[in-house]
Amino acid sequence: MKTLIKNSLQGRLHAILETILCWCHCCYRDDAEAQAFKQYYFWQPFQAFAGGYISGGIMGGTAAGIGGLRSQYNTDNLNNTDNLNNTNNLYNLNRQLADTAMQTAQTAPLPLAAGSESVNLYSGNSSNANNGVVLPWAGNITAPMVNSVNSGNASGNGGVVFPWAGNTAPLVNSVNSGVVAPKLEGDNTITLPRGTEGNYLPTARGRYLTIAKMGNRDLMVMPNGDLILMPETTKAITTIPVTSNALTVIPKTTKAITTLPTYEQTLQQANQATPYKEVRGEVENNNITEGVGDSLNRAGMPKTKVDEILKTPKGSRPDPTSYLSAEYTQNHISKFNDGVTKIVAQAPTGTAGPPSGTFVMPSSIADDLIAQAGGNVSKLEQLLGLPKGSLGTRPVRIDIANPTGLRLPNGNELGANSQWIPGGYTSGGLLEAIIDSPRIGQYIVTPIE
Amino acid sequence: MEIVYKNDWMQIIKKGEQYIIRYNSGDLINSIREIKVLKADALKAQKSEQSAYEVILKYQNLYNG
Numbered sequence: 483m484k485t486l487i488k489n490s491l492q493g494r495l496h497a498i499l500e501t502i503l504c505w506c507h508c509c510y511r512d513d514a515e516a517q518a519f520k521q522y523y524f525w526q527p528f529q530a531f532a533g534g535y536i537s538g539g540i541m542g543g544t545a546a547g548i549g550g551l552r553s554q555y556n557t558d559n560l561n562n563t564d565n566l567n568n569t570n571n572l573y574n575l576n577r578q579l580a581d582t583a584m585q586t587a588q589t590a591p592l593p594l595a596a597g598s599e600s601v602n603l604y605s606g607n608s609s610n611a612n613n614g615v616v617l618p619w620a621g622n623i624t625a626p627m628v629n630s631v632n633s634g635n636a637s638g639n640g641g642v643v644f645p646w647a648g649n650t651a652p653l654v655n656s657v658n659s660g661v662v663a664p665k666l667e668g669d670n671t672i673t674l675p676r677g678t679e680g681n682y683l684p685t686a687r688g689r690y691l692t693i694a695k696m697g698n699r700d701l702m703v704m705p706n707g708d709l710i711l712m713p714e715t716t717k718a719i720t721t722i723p724v725t726s727n728a729l730t731v732i733p734k735t736t737k738a739i740t741t742l743p744t745y746e747q748t749l750q751q752a753n754q755a756t757p758y759k760e761v762r763g764e765v766e767n768n769n770i771t772e773g774v775g776d777s778l779n780r781a782g783m784p785k786t787k788v789d790e791i792l793k794t795p796k797g798s799r800p801d802p803t804s805y806l807s808a809e810y811t812q813n814h815i816s817k818f819n820d821g822v823t824k825i826v827a828q829a830p831t832g833t834a835g836p837p838s839g840t841f842v843m844p845s846s847i848a849d850d851l852i853a854q855a856g857g858n859v860s861k862l863e864q865l866l867g868l869p870k871g872s873l874g875t876r877p878v879r880i881d882i883a884n885p886t887g888l889r890l891p892n893g894n895e896l897g898a899n900s901q902w903i904p905g906g907y908t909s910g911g912l913l914e915a916i917i918d919s920p921r922i923g924q925y926i927v928t929p930i931e
Numbered sequence: 932m933e934i935v936y937k938n939d940w941m942q943i944i945k946k947g948e949q950y951i952i953r954y955n956s957g958d959l960i961n962s963i964r965e966i967k968v969l970k971a972d973a974l975k976a977q978k979s980e981q982s983a984y985e986v987i988l989k990y991q992n993l994y995n996g
Contacts, residue, residue, distance in 0.1 A: 795992045796988050796991055824960070824962075825959075825960055827963075830955060831939070832938075832939025832940060833940050833955070834955070834957075835956075835962065836941070836955060836956065836980075836983075836987075837980045837981075837984065838957065838984055840955075840962070841959035843959060866960055868960060872960075873960075894988075895957060896956045896957055896984065896988070896991070897956040897962060908959065912959070914959050919940065919955075919957060
């Protein structure tokens, strides 16, 4: 009986919606536009942005989409129709139509409320739904931005993150399955998108089993039992880099996050980033210094020693032989025996570095990173942990087959920036060493294709 | 803009009354950096490679790297 009533109700709702959409259709310039509206904004709003990315364009499109919904389609009809406001009924209708509309709705704008409007979002899949969605938004509203969010089925994973910096009404009225709506001030929590195989950290560190709070900081429990305490910062995040072997920081912020990787990007990059190397850290000046408490970093150095070296002004930092064993040093340097490489935005015109020496990585690692990037400069920047655009459009590699003065960096080099840590690894986990800056004729410059 | 000094890893540029040292820092990735320096430091940096190193280090320590 319940099913009969539900089916009957669905049928009536479907008819009502079709009538409204038919009316909407008349307002559009052509059939294609009407169909787009039907698929993107009504039947499949959630699917519309599954796997999408966030940009001003999308936000603009979103606002326009909502504005269009209000002004062009006589929302009074929608809002005054009790059945249409009934989430469950609309949800069920949506489920029926989800599969057919999914393909065409992949790249549509987000149906995100721009002000006091409210919308309903659905993943709408009849099977497991894994929708990596981020809705960044920063404004003050007097009504919930999103009415309700549903994954579309009991086992689905509507992976959604809603960073928010508003001050008034709650962002989401009701949440069902795989959705978190954090407010980016006060006790800030961001839960990461979830997949069918478990939760994913948006880094190369792999998946976390669960996430908890320690004060205001997120504490992640990793499959190997490690605990990762995410740091806090008062600075806004504009991008969260997803780099190999790097600990991504999701800090506390009082400003809106404008860009986050989508679930699909996160998953793809996390899966590509191998091998996984452990980084433990604490945050100082928004940087992670390796070692927690008296635990050891990759070079076997306690954090107290690392901090002592970092606090010493450049020019006065100790020689690595004073804090690293000869065995460690020898083993580290041996990894550079088959040639060394630098990756830079433009070819040097003279000596490839200052008299204090230049940083290099093993050529085999450069080969691997460049191969992984496959000619995509943005991806190479991502793999190297660099901000987008920092390698320009035509980066080159500088190969030095027979380097001289191969040694561990001491932190006094002009190229030792604020991210430098002792031990011969970058903060992102790449092997590094110093060589005497090669002169013209001692290095080969090759464009990275 | 006038290049007042140049060697194979560093230039000292005068832009109006402003002195700028543009140098190849030797970073692992991307290594061309610029710092604004006082005239006295611009002059000191031209004396020797060690002097240039000391001047650049002074400003790097001032600005945390």
